[in-house]
Amino acid sequence: MRVSESLVDVDPRVRRSREAVLAASVALFVEGGPRAVTVEAVSEASGVAKTTIYRHWRDRAHLLADTYRACLPVVESPDGGLAPEAALREVVRSLVHGMGQQPTRRALPHLISTPLDPVDSSALPADVLAQTFASLVSAISRAASSGVIPKDTDTMEAKHQLVGFIIMSAIDPTCAMDDDLADRIAELFIAGRQLGR
Amino acid sequence: MRVSESLVDVDPRVRRSREAVLAASVALFVEGGPRAVTVEAVSEASGVAKTTIYRHWRDRAHLLADTYRACLPVVESPDGGLAPEAALREVVRSLVHGMGQQPTRRALPHLISTPLDPVDSSALPADVLAQTFASLVSAISRAASSGVIPKDTDTMEAKHQLVGFIIMSAIDPTCAMDDDLADRIAELFIAGRQLGR
DNA sequence: GTAATACGCTACGGTAGCGTAGCATACTGG
DNA sequence: CCAGTATGCTACGCTACCGTAGCGTATTAC
Incomplete structure (x- = not known):
């Protein structure tokens, strides 16, 4: 359907929730590794209700996967013209x-x-x-x-x-x-x- | 009291239990990391009763510490006479x-x-x-x-x-x-x- | 053989975490 | 203003795991 929908979430509430959750999740991962990323801990740290987290991520594993990705750096390829x-x-x-x-x-x-x-x-x-x-x-x-x-x-x-x-x-x-x-x-x-x- | 007691366990039952537990614990750690080293899993994998494990290690943390140590290689110092x-x-x-x-x-x-x-x-x-x-x-x-x-x-x-x-x-x-x-x-x-x- | 001791087993109580349901509330877009 | 929707909240049931108690059995040392 509309590809843009997944990228640009029109509803700011969704964007806010997702960002808050991911930020908290990353912070917890950094601090204590995957074990620290529990849905309840993320909920408390982000201020987003547990049930809301489950509305955006199917389960803890999917949340952790996104967290993991968010922790990795983006390494751009060098200019092709370079020696x-x-x-x-x-x-x-x-x-x-x-x-x-x-x-x-x-x-x-x-x-x-x-x-x-x-x-x-x-x-x-x-x-x-x-x-x-x-x-x-x-x-x-x-x-x-x-x-x-x-x-x-x-x-x-x-x-x-x-x-x-x-x-x-x-x-x-x-x-x-x-x-x-x-x-x-x-x-x-x-x-x-x-x-x- | 007797220092030797902790090093040389006279009772072979103790030695057997400790070795079986540690071997199983190491195998679990290698396979799945610290999370996999649960007392119950070690008990089942080693054939040693859970209560017996607690007779030899105060708690899970101490068992894990020994497991961790057992996984590390021993690197001997080089001969002092070497250039x-x-x-x-x-x-x-x-x-x-x-x-x-x-x-x-x-x-x-x-x-x-x-x-x-x-x-x-x-x-x-x-x-x-x-x-x-x-x-x-x-x-x-x-x-x-x-x-x-x-x-x-x-x-x-x-x-x-x-x-x-x-x-x-x-x-x-x-x-x-x-x-x-x-x-x-x-x-x-x-x-x-x-x-x- | 006998006493000491290590072990196995079952059954607990307690905690943490997962994932869901239902309902009330607040926000958003039109 | 209003319908739609996202969210918050409480309360669950379920599972895995921790650590302990008590008792009977098997192994060991002497």
């Missing part, structure tokens, strides 16, 4: 920036383990987290095929290397997630790949 | 090996997030995970002060770099956690540090 090396650096910057944002940063450990939870993963898209790193993977591939890093580079291994560095930094609350760090991560990665073996 | 670079490579090998072992490997995502859980972390020593990386940190420090990597290396940053690489590899079930990988991780790290900036 492979610059594009790689740009993606790393974007990733570091995204991972450094609240609530992503504090939710990160939970974001990693929640998809494995046999209860809480029920309605959770398994590839949402992987999707966050899609542009990084393609940037690595471009860098490899263009010779910025060795052509026989194992893309997945390189992904583990970069993502691991970024995530561990983000998990450490004392770590500044700025462009300096991003550039250093990219630099150490490229330098090691060029020299190593 | 800094060799020692670093050795620690990385040991870490990669330890993280590649079951049940550590599959439990890893849960091991990262559980300490942050306001419920399940109640009796969980916060530094147990960090302790696992203690020998790595000291190896990095030695490598830096001896000039294998730049002397002004940020130890914590280097730790994030190495631990992140290792953990992300371990989380990927398709990744072979062998000495080849360990050596490559160490090599890429050192090469990048020597050349980068």
Whole structure:
């Protein structure tokens, strides 16, 4: 029917409720992980009645899935006109920036383990987290095929290397997630790949 | 009173029960995280009566803490006679090996997030995970002060770099956690540090 | 063999959370 | 102003899980 209906909820009451619920839900998830996201806790924290929550989400699993999504950063793909090396650096910057944002940063450990939870993963898209790193993977591939890093580079291994560095930094609350760090991560990665073996 | 009593349980019934419970508990934790470790589930999976479990562990939190510990790898410190670079490579090998072992490997995502859980972390020593990386940190420090990597290396940053690489590899079930990988991780790290900036 | 002890079993009481029903109230769009 | 609709509220029934009590049985050490 009308596609716009799901995007632009005309009734401001609906918009208000949804936003309040999701904000509270994210806050609870960040603070205490999936276990803290109970419908009753969300209701109390948001000021939205429990019954109203169930009018917008089929069950707790669907609410949790939306919460999970809301915690993930949006990593934009780099400008297609950029050279492979610059594009790689740009993606790393974007990733570091995204991972450094609240609530992503504090939710990160939970974001990693929640998809494995046999209860809480029920309605959770398994590839949402992987999707966050899609542009990084393609940037690595471009860098490899263009010779910025060795052509026989194992893309997945390189992904583990970069993502691991970024995530561990983000998990450490004392770590500044700025462009300096991003550039250093990219630099150490490229330098090691060029020299190593 | 007798210190030995807690270490050497003379009664084999006690030993049997404890081992059966912990084995089942670890299996449940690996499979479904802390949420799956319910006293009743452990009881059923182990064949040990619930009341017996409570005779050995004060409450669920203490059982979970032991389970958590049992999932962590033991990383031995490298031989003190080893040169800094060799020692670093050795620690990385040991870490990669330890993280590649079951049940550590599959439990890893849960091991990262559980300490942050306001419920399940109640009796969980916060530094147990960090302790696992203690020998790595000291190896990095030695490598830096001896000039294998730049002397002004940020130890914590280097730790994030190495631990992140290792953990992300371990989380990927398709990744072979062998000495080849360990050596490559160490090599890429050192090469990048020597050349980068 | 015998006393000590660990264990299994059943049955509790209590709590937290899920998801629903029904009805009254407040808000929104026209 | 009015009809439609979203919301709030109370009260449920249901399930899973925690932690305990009491008693009979089996295993162990001596």
